[in-house]
Amino acid sequence: MSPRNRRSSERFAETVLDGPLLEVSDLKTHFRTDRGLVKAVNGVSLTLERGRTLGVVGESGSGKTVLSRSIMGLLPKHNVVRSGSVRFEGREIGAGDPRTMRPLWGTEMAMVFQDPMTSLNPVMRIGNQITESLRYHLEVAKDFANETAIALLRSVGIPEPERRMREYPHQLSGGMRQRVTIAIALACGPKLLFADEPTTALDVTVQAQILDLLQAQQRERFMAMILVTHDLGVVAGRADDIAVMYAGEVVEKAPTRTLFTEMRHPYTEALLKSIPKLGDPSHTRLEAIGGRPPDLVDPPPGCKFAPRCPYAQNRCAMEVPVLTESGSSGHAFACFYPVGVGAAPVAGA
Numbered sequence: 086m087s088p089r090n091r092r093s094s095e096r097f098a099e100t101v102l103d104g105p106l107l108e109v110s111d112l113k114t115h116f117r118t119d120r121g122l123v124k125a126v127n128g129v130s131l132t133l134e135r136g137r138t139l140g141v142v143g144e145s146g147s148g149k150t151v152l153s154r155s156i157m158g159l160l161p162k163h164n165v166v167r168s169g170s171v172r173f174e175g176r177e178i179g180a181g182d183p184r185t186m187r188p189l190w191g192t193e194m195a196m197v198f199q200d201p202m203t204s205l206n207p208v209m210r211i212g213n214q215i216t217e218s219l220r221y222h223l224e225v226a227k228d229f230a231n232e233t234a235i236a237l238l239r240s241v242g243i244p245e246p247e248r249r250m251r252e253y254p255h256q257l258s259g260g261m262r263q264r265v266t267i268a269i270a271l272a273c274g275p276k277l278l279f280a281d282e283p284t285t286a287l288d289v290t291v292q293a294q295i296l297d298l299l300q301a302q303q304r305e306r307f308m309a310m311i312l313v314t315h316d317l318g319v320v321a322g323r324a325d326d327i328a329v330m331y332a333g334e335v336v337e338k339a340p341t342r343t344l345f346t347e348m349r350h351p352y353t354e355a356l357l358k359s360i361p362k363l364g365d366p367s368h369t370r371l372e373a374i375g376g377r378p379p380d381l382v383d384p385p386p387g388c389k390f391a392p393r394c395p396y397a398q399n400r401c402a403m404e405v406p407v408l409t410e411s412g413s414s415g416h417a418f419a420c421f422y423p424v425g426v427g428a429a430p431v432a433g434a
C-alpha cells in the first residue's frame with residue numbers, strides 16, 4: 086500500500102462501521118462581513134446512513150451550498166466562523182481543516198458542482214483529468230489508470246470513450262461535460278457524494294438523464310448521496326429522506342414519502358406549490374413564494390418565515406419554533422401552527 090493511502094486508512098483504522106456514515110450536529114457556519122455576521126448555516130443537524138440519499142431542498146440563498154462545502158471542508162478559512170460537530174464514519178471532522186480533509190477528498194467524499202465548466206480544467210484533456218485523480222489518490226500505474234478512466238466514462242454513458250479521452254471540455258456538450266465531472270467524482274470510489282444542483286446549468290432535456298445517472302451510480306455503488314436542489318420535484322422520486330432548509334436552518338425533515346403526504350411546515354408547502362405537477366394543464370400558473378428570504382445578518386426575531394407565512398399568528402413573531410419530532414418516525418418540523426393540523430391560512434397574507 087502506498088504511503089498516502091496508508092496514512093488515509095490509518096486515520097480511519099478505528100472507523101465505526103455500523104453507525105451512520107455522516108452525523109452533523111448543530112453545525113454553524115457564519116461569515117464575517119462588513120455588514121456583520123452572515124449566519125449562512127445556523128445550527129443544522131442531520132444523519133445519513135450508508136447507501137442512502139438525502140435531498141437538501143430550499144430556495145436560493147438558504148444555505149445549501151455552504152452546508153455541503155462546510156461538511157467537506159471546502160470553504161475559505163479567512164472569514165469563516167464554524168462550530169458544531171461533523172462525524173464521518175464515527176470520527177470527528179468538524180473543524181473542516183483542509184489538512185484533515187484532504188485525505189478524504191475523492192476517496193471518502195466527493196462533490197459534483199452545478200456548473201461543469203467551472204469544475205473542469207479547460208486546457209487539459211478529459212482523459213488526463215480523470216487519470217490524474219486516480220494516480221494521485223490511488224497511486225496506480227498509468228496503463229491501469231487509462232483503462233479505468235475509459236471504463237468510468239463508459240459507465241457514465243459517454244459514447245466512444247477512447248476518443249473522448251483525448252478531447253478538451255469545450256468539445257463536449259453541457260450534459261456530456263457533467264457526465265465527465267461525475268466520472269471524476271466517482272473515480273476513487275467515494276462513500277459519500279455531494280451533488281450540488283447538478284443539473285441547474287443544463288438544458289432541460291438532459292436534466293433527467295443526469296439525475297437518473299446519479300441515482301443509478303449511487304445504487305450500484307451503495308454510495309450515500311446528498312442531493313442539493315431548489316426544486317422539490319427533483320428529489321421527489323430520488324431521495325430516501327428530505328431536509329428542507331430556510332435561512333440557514335432545517336425547518337422540516339422526513340422520509341420522502343412522509344414529507345409529500347404529511348408535510349407540516351408552511352414553507353415546505355409553499356415550495357411544493359411552486360413546482361409544476363405532471364397532471365397540470367400546460368398554461369397552469371405556478372405560485373411563487375411571496376416576499377423575500379430574510380437578511381441573514383439581521384433576521385426577524387421569532388420564526389424567520391413569519392413575514393412570508395400565510396399561517397402566521399402573533400406568537401410566530403416573538404418565539405422561535407424549534408425543530409421537533411412528530412408522531413411519524415423521522416418526521417420533524419419547526420412550526421407552531423403546522424399545515425393540516427387545524428390552522429387555516431390567514432386571508433390576505
Ligand SMILES: Nc1ncnc2c1ncn2[C@@H]1O[C@H](COP(=O)(O)OP(=O)(O)O)[C@@H](O)[C@H]1O
Nearest residue numbers: 116123125144145146147148149150151152381
Ligand atoms: N464567502 C461568503 N461570505 C459571505 N456570505 C456568504 C459567503 N458564501 C455564501 N454566503 C452567503 O450565505 C448564504 C447562503 O448561501 P448558499 O449556501 O450559497 O445558498 P444556496 O446554495 O442555498 O443557494 C447566502 O446569503 C450567501 O450570500
Ligand code: SF4
Nearest residue numbers: 388391394401420421
Ligand atoms: S411558526 Fe408561525 S410563521 Fe413560522 S412557519 Fe409556523 S405558522 Fe408560519
Ligand SMILES: [Mg+2]
Nearest residue numbers: 149150151282
Ligand atoms: Mg447553492
